[in-house]
Amino acid sequence: MNHIKTTGMLAGMLLAATALSPAMAADMTMERALKADSEPGNWILHAQNYEGHRFSRLKEITAENAKNLKLAYTVALGGYQSGGRYPHGNLEGTPLVDDGIAYVTDGWGSVYAVDASANKRGSRVIWKMDPGTDRAWAGDVACCGVNNRGVALWKDKIVSIALDGRLFLIEKKTGEMLWEAKVAEPAVGETITLAPLVIRDVAITGSAGGEFGIRGWYDAVDLNTGKQKWRTFMIPGPGEPGHESWKGGGNRWKHGGASAWVTPTFDSTLNLIYAGVGNPGPDWDPDYRPGDNKWASSVVAMNPDDGKIKWGFQYTPNDPYDFDEISEHPIVRMKINGQDRTVMTHAARNGFYYSLDAANGSFITGKQYVDKLTWSTGLDPKTGMPLEYDPKKDVQDYIASMTPRRSRPTTDVKCPTTSGGKNWQPTAFNPDLNIMYIPSAEGCNKLTLVVQKDWEDEPGGTVKPRDRFTGGGGVNQGRIEGSVKGVDPLTGEMKVKTAYRYPNWAGLMATAGNLIVTGWPDGEFVAYDAKTLQEVYTYSTGCGINAPPVTYTVAGKQYIGLLVGSIQKAAILQDSPELKNSATCSMFYAWAL
Amino acid sequence: MKKLYGFMFAAAAAFALTVSSASAQTPAPTESAADLREIEYGKDIFKTKANCQFCHKWDGSGDQGYGGNALPLRTTELTLEQFVETVKCGRIGTGMPYHDRFAYNDKRCYDTTREELGNDTPPIANEYLQPREIAAVAKYVFARQKGRGVKGSYEDCLDFWGKESKQCEQFK
Numbered sequence: 001m002n003h004i005k006t007t008g009m010l011a012g013m014l015l016a017a018t019a020l021s022p023a024m025a026a027d028m029t030m031e032r033a034l035k036a037d038s039e040p041g042n043w044i045l046h047a048q049n050y051e052g053h054r055f056s057r058l059k060e061i062t063a064e065n066a067k068n069l070k071l072a073y074t075v076a077l078g079g080y081q082s083g084g085r086y087p088h089g090n091l092e093g094t095p096l097v098d099d100g101i102a103y104v105t106d107g108w109g110s111v112y113a114v115d116a117s118a119n120k121r122g123s124r125v126i127w128k129m130d131p132g133t134d135r136a137w138a139g140d141v142a143c144c145g146v147n148n149r150g151v152a153l154w155k156d157k158i159v160s161i162a163l164d165g166r167l168f169l170i171e172k173k174t175g176e177m178l179w180e181a182k183v184a185e186p187a188v189g190e191t192i193t194l195a196p197l198v199i200r201d202v203a204i205t206g207s208a209g210g211e212f213g214i215r216g217w218y219d220a221v222d223l224n225t226g227k228q229k230w231r232t233f234m235i236p237g238p239g240e241p242g243h244e245s246w247k248g249g250g251n252r253w254k255h256g257g258a259s260a261w262v263t264p265t266f267d268s269t270l271n272l273i274y275a276g277v278g279n280p281g282p283d284w285d286p287d288y289r290p291g292d293n294k295w296a297s298s299v300v301a302m303n304p305d306d307g308k309i310k311w312g313f314q315y316t317p318n319d320p321y322d323f324d325e326i327s328e329h330p331i332v333r334m335k336i337n338g339q340d341r342t343v344m345t346h347a348a349r350n351g352f353y354y355s356l357d358a359a360n361g362s363f364i365t366g367k368q369y370v371d372k373l374t375w376s377t378g379l380d381p382k383t384g385m386p387l388e389y390d391p392k393k394d395v396q397d398y399i400a401s402m403t404p405r406r407s408r409p410t411t412d413v414k415c416p417t418t419s420g421g422k423n424w425q426p427t428a429f430n431p432d433l434n435i436m437y438i439p440s441a442e443g444c445n446k447l448t449l450v451v452q453k454d455w456e457d458e459p460g461g462t463v464k465p466r467d468r469f470t471g472g473g474g475v476n477q478g479r480i481e482g483s484v485k486g487v488d489p490l491t492g493e494m495k496v497k498t499a500y501r502y503p504n505w506a507g508l509m510a511t512a513g514n515l516i517v518t519g520w521p522d523g524e525f526v527a528y529d530a531k532t533l534q535e536v537y538t539y540s541t542g543c544g545i546n547a548p549p550v551t552y553t554v555a556g557k558q559y560i561g562l563l564v565g566s567i568q569k570a571a572i573l574q575d576s577p578e579l580k581n582s583a584t585c586s587m588f589y590a591w592a593l
Numbered sequence: 594m595k596k597l598y599g600f601m602f603a604a605a606a607a608f609a610l611t612v613s614s615a616s617a618q619t620p621a622p623t624e625s626a627a628d629l630r631e632i633e634y635g636k637d638i639f640k641t642k643a644n645c646q647f648c649h650k651w652d653g654s655g656d657q658g659y660g661g662n663a664l665p666l667r668t669t670e671l672t673l674e675q676f677v678e679t680v681k682c683g684r685i686g687t688g689m690p691y692h693d694r695f696a697y698n699d700k701r702c703y704d705t706t707r708e709e710l711g712n713d714t715p716p717i718a719n720e721y722l723q724p725r726e727i728a729a730v731a732k733y734v735f736a737r738q739k740g741r742g743v744k745g746s747y748e749d750c751l752d753f754w755g756k757e758s759k760q761c762e763q764f765k
Contacts (some may be wrong), residue, residue, distance in 0.1 A: 085651075134758050134759055134760075140760060186759075450657055470659075471657070472657055
């Protein structure tokens with residue numbers, strides 16, 4: 001599956017040299033990664049720290065003075081070409097910023113080094129590495145747009161991915177690609193969109209493709225060699241625990257989805273990564289795949305050194321809604337009844353907020369955070385399972401009128417929508433205020449089941465690799481709106497919230513200056529007072545925002561930056577005709593006082 | 594408004610032409626240079642501007658998923674006129690979007706409006722199309738998809754995607 005293509009002798013020598021030479025001051029090391037909180041001037045990990053807080057200690061910009069923010073600079077990027085099923089590329093990446101240089105990606109996997117200093121004149125793009133992605137081939141099996149969520153740092157290198165399944169090691173100074181490794185295989189519907197997670201010397205990635213009949217996995221490549229270190233499938237194979245949760249015969253488990261497309265969080269004390277797992281496939285025909293369908297719509301805790309699963313927790317067993325739970329699982333250390341506990345949290349696509357013991361996966365609490373949730377009446381306070389979950393049933397009904405079944409293919413209006421209370425768009429955690437902020441989508445849809453046909457590797461089957469494998473489809477019902485909600489990280493109890501006229505498709509950042517920052521599909525960049533969620537600064541970028549903000553300093557001055565540029569998805573255009581005429585763009589924007 | 598949709602559908606079936614069995618891989622000799630130009634123009638709209646392929650698949654064989662349950666166009670029984678109307682007006686109560694900018698503002702589509710339809714109003718298309726563009730996309734579907742088997746061939750794939758991608762390997 002994995003072969004390394006070096007650019008000849010030179011690359012080999014470079015590899016050897018970097019493996020031996022001690023890390024330079026500005027090189028990325030495990031030590032720096034573990035202490036990311038203590039260098040707030042740089043944003044060196046995808047979610048700011050391994051725990052996934054997206055919280056910066058910088059406080060030159062505060063809730064009080066944010067009204068004086070000004071646009072500092074903008075940089076035009078590329079990557080909006082069409083390809084496969086998509087008329088445009090999208091920007092969903094979180095920039096990394098190290099020593100005044102921002103490393104950003106576009107949807108097709110080009111990486112740009114952008115001079116992020118104040119007084120730069122002329123072009124800010126220092127280098128661009130375009131991996132030459134096969135756009136038609138990859139874009140035809142991307143479920144949800146042309147996306148790339150960012151890069152990782154390792155030593156004096158950049159680690160990046162492309163939608164067509166490749167992982168790259170790039171010289172940080174020059175942008176020269178040293179090697180590429182093939183990790184995911186679009187020929188069977190696999191793509192990569194997540195930012196790689198680098199722990200010590202491995203780069204962990206995962207495969208998207210939950211609507212194309214893949215068997216999802218997380219995979220680790222040793223960056224010293226470009227070779228695979230481990231791969232763990234998210235659907236257990238024969239003989240592994242959980243395999244029995246795929247009934248219905250045939251090769252259900254080989255095509256059951258359980259994809260991986262958001263960077264896991266990591267707790268270094270437990271040495272576990274917390275990896276979200278996508279929906280079971282086909283999405284909306286649960287009769288096709290009786291059983292709980294592990295580990296689809298779950299979280300698994302894995303050892304990053306060997307990929308062994310320590311524990312898993314399934315949010316929506318036998319998920320009939322496409323409640324794909326790939327999104328982040330922030331880790332919060334806290335005292336519970338006087339005891340130190342490490343808690344794993346998750347604002348789930350299914351509309352509930354969860355906290356689990358990060359060491360063993362035991363359920364602590366859960367609470368609804370979306371305004372409307374109609375598929376279940378709540379969570380069992382002991383097990384965290386939806387109250388309607390019946391372990392004796394092979395196919396779950398939950399609230400029957402909300403659940404597509406072969407006996408009644410079209411559901412009533414069900415909330416939240418398929419894209420969920422929250423999709424991949426990340427939460428942010430302010431430890432000073434002890435509030436977890438959730439970017440959410442409020443809305444409902446109807447699902448219609450179409451009986452799924454079998455695979456060609458099953459007797460009489462006709463479905464081929466790269467065919468869509470969803471067992472139906474859905475139609476949104478009315479306008480989808482959004483909100484930012486601040487909840488207690490342990491209990492999910494609502495502390496503060498604000499509503500917006502569109503769903504949040506960007507994700508959040510929190511700062512010690514008591515700010516919550518985000519962007520919206522109508523192009524509004526907004527900073528909120530973290531305590532009240534009152535708007536303290538807004539700027540109309542003129543183009544939809546689909547990417548999370550970061551903050552950094554250059555020459556001692558604090559900036560807030562983010563990628564701007566997205567297509568307006570049909571799901572929000574419906575009943576939002578005022579957005580109809582906005583075009584996409586591909587920009588990096590930065591603000592400062 | 595479901596009733597109206599039902600009526601439309603019945604009407605469509607009643608006036609349907611029998612599916613032609615022509616399946617020539619090369620353009621019929623009757624296609625003039627002007628025809629070919631319009632067909633290419635329609636293909637581009639199908640592929641990129643209107644992005645019909647997102648929901649109907651590149652070969653118009655129909656699909657499911659985030660675009661809803663999109664019917665196959667290769668075996669559609671609609672007449673050219675009904676096809677054009679469906680593209681202009683979308684289809685009520687389904688995920689098939691409308692492409693006429695003024696649809697449902699007045700009663701030009703199925704004699705009804707957004708207010709009357711509520712949640713059953715079809716979705717708004719990614720890009721609105723002018724009548725000339727709708728005619729071209731209909732011409733493309735009728736010339737290159739309809740009546741040419743339930744799935745696109747390797748040659749159809751090369752025609753749609755070009756030779757520079759791995760995209761067509763699977764259809765060899």
